[in-house]
Amino acid sequence: DAGVTQSPTHLIKTRGQHVTLRCSPISGHKSVSWYQQVLGQGPQFIFQYYEKEERGRGNFPDRFSARQFPNYSSELNVNALLLGDSALYLCASSFRDRGLTEAFFGQGTRLTVV
């Protein structure tokens, strides 16, 4: 079975632009979470979605938004990009949002804002 897949793997954008990152969870997994990892730091929670509903939101500005589709894939959108948005964006997939479940991470999207 395929693991968590993210696209694109690398992306360069200019300040002020908009970006969309995509994630396909492991087959059968219904929960997707997004994390931002700035170089040299641990990942920071951005959003969690389960069954197409937002179940959690981290301390990020409204420029960050996300959604989950009926096939459980997800998009993370970031508007009005800032240099500080440069980071590795990780998607994590799990079977459900509660209970005994493990989170598996995709390979990430490396976003560079210039």
Added chain:
Amino acid sequence: ELKVEQNPLFLSMQEGKNYTIYCNYSTTSDRLYWYRQDPGKSLESLFVLLSNGAVKQEGRLMASLDTKARLSTLHITAAVHDLSATYFCAVRGNAGGTSYGKLTFGQGTILTVHP
């Protein structure tokens, strides 16, 4: 707010030596994770610890959890160069909270194993 602290943040080891990475967290949680990250790569799951006193071992790595002390340890036995990586612990928010599905990560421990 849940806070997770790891120490040390940098660890330089000789091959064959033993060492322990510590992970402290600030509030009650029902689940603790250990991940490994190689440079430029994603997070690889190592262990999931579910209950007080839980101990799991895989190869030269052994993780344990003390929920009363809010402490987890990752013990490295007879280190080899292949273990060089960054190790993160992560804690999940407690049941019933609004951030139940959220993982809070420590700062990471950069481990370098020298010949």
